[in-house]
Amino acid sequence: MTTTAEPDLHESVEETADAIATMETRGAATIAAAAADALAAQARAVDADDPESFGRTMRAAGRRLYGTRPTAVSLPNSLRYVLGRMEGETVPELESTVTTAAADFAERLDTAQEQLGEIGANRLRDGDTIMTHCHSTDALSCVRAAVEQGKEISAIVKETRPRRQGHITARELREMGVPVVLIVDSAARRYLDEVDHVVVGADAIAADGSVINKIGTSGLAVNARERGVPIMVAAQTIKFHPDTLTGHTVEIEMREEAEVISADERAELGDLTVENPAFDVTPPRYLDAIVTESGQFPPESVVTLMRELFGESAARPWEESGGSGGSRHGLAGDGSEGGAKSS
């Protein structure tokens, strides 16, 4: 950590960071894309005469973005991809490697989401009813691909308190022509008897195959298992959490109580604590498959793919290291070919 003042950052970095923190920009893949865009905007705007100060500003931008939300690993993986490819002897070279990497990253996100959608769609049959939790663009990509294959899918959509991202899911499913029944979260078990498949996304996937996703996912998974309903997790490999390869756990974001209860309601309740964890951890034994752009995997086996993608350690190129450019570590190890095709 530097002891000198942080450089001034471009407004798009500040705006993007604020939008991620307030969840105006939300959803793991969307956050990752926004962070990469902000880094590109910062790179284009850096008023630096020398490569060292360019690198310092870019790393500061990375730290500003990194500090917004702690759980969705797509955010540091995005920073890793873009800043890890910052290379060059001159400012224009550095700028161009950052903007190119940001554009590549955005393209990879879109491609990965489309590819995993096709793979996930194969798990859905004509006439299936799915149950969703929260709003996941990766999960909806599977449903969209199934619908495009001509399958009739209907959905039971969990509201997803406290932020009600289920409303976004309901709207997008309706746009695909999928009939939707919206339910409160506590009604999920009652409706599972009508469900053929639970489809959720992920904010992070640990090396042991645990899935970190919106709070309520683990309870849904346990109930689905009890009812014999398969549950699939749709998650691009940017959701793989490299730090878990070395035994680290994933931090669960605790958000403000104001998302759960108004100030007036709270005052009426007197002296108590309100907690608002945004995510929970579903152990692999409750999950049937993790669907990625590289294939679908039993949860316990993702560690092999994770090792291929990251090696045994993950770089943190946003940290102050004194050099002008980041070291060349990427999301997919040193490769830039869209991840290993291992299944």
Ligand SMILES: O=P(O)(O)OC[C@H]1O[C@H](OP(=O)(O)O)[C@H](O)[C@@H]1O
């Ligand atoms: O990347 P995609 O699949 O869009 O979203 C993945 C996950 O991100 C969301 O978190 P939040 O609403 O940002 O807290 C949900 O937990 C969702 O399952």
